[in-house]
Amino acid sequence: MTRRPGAVVVLVSVVALATVWRVLPASSPPIYDGNCIADPYVTLGGSPAPQGASMHFPATSTPFPASEVFTGETPPQAQLLMESGAFDNTVALTVSVDPVAAPAVQPSNGAIEGNVYKFSAVSAAGVAESPRANVLLTIVLRGTKSVPPPVIDRYDGTAWTPLTTQNSGCGNTFLATSTQLGEFAAVAPGGSSPSQPATSGGGIPAALIIGGLAALLVIAIVVLFTLDRSRNRAR
């Protein structure tokens, strides 16, 4: 095979790749192969206990820095990603992520899988602080499985609200954005709530995608063999 058929293969694969990414089920890996080495999920009440995390931000006149607070497991079971300016940092602030007991109220869109994590920001005076208006915080949680993909829900003290969730990678990790702190959990779908957000992709059965890709692969290989044979005959 010369470079020209190779280039055809590359072009075919780029088309296949673009197509697959468009229709990929939400449970698919976020990118190709991040060498996921994930410890077993640690549940609250078990041994070892799940870890919490906190970070102190002193009062300064400069904007709140882009930061990440994450628990100590591999990969972290809970992470909070904050963009620059997420909080007013004219007062000292401690941002924490802690596993907490699940509230009595259950989400309507499924069952909580894993731990409930409380994401909070508290000033030195002990006052709960909220992020600035219109700032998106990124909540990253590990679930216990990827299929079916869980949805991250936020609990505001009275009810759970499902958030648009996407796969974030290694170890059944999922992310969602929120303008507020609070308690968050990965929720395995199973309820009949109509408020469950749509996840990206979905809709086309994986078997159909696999079949289409396999057909594409067969066609590409047949073309390559034909080109090879005709070239050998010409020699």
Add this chain to the structure above:
Amino acid sequence: MPAGVVFALALLALAAGAGWRLGRPSLAAVGIGVAGGAVLVAAWLSSRSGVAVELAPVNTVIATWTPAVALIAVAEEVVLRGVLFDAVRGWGGDGWALAATTVLFAAVHVPLYGFGALPLDLAVGLLLGGLRVVSRGVLAPAIAHLIADLAGGWLL
């Protein structure tokens, strides 16, 4: 993570034992590899919506993750698109080599990501195999693979 590094070293030892030797790198292969990696990352980014892409904060986790992932990506390419591709090509030509490495690449990722990842990994395997044919070496697919995998950790 240490298990991944041991796995990668075992793959490289297997390749060396099979007589595989690093070829002479060319600038063209580097360029083809970088372009392939850019395509892989761009395809991923184009599928994302609603969440801004940011660079991961530098911490000890990513500092240890990065070299381990780099080693594993290169080791996979050396074995798949190096040793195996050469062996199958010698037996049945580039077409069979491409088919075998593409299917095997997709298959080895099933235990980690499940069957849902099979379409994606078939397409990626085909692209990396195509880069192997175009560049006539393992450097281009190794670079593309490396870029795609590292993007998974460095881009949030």
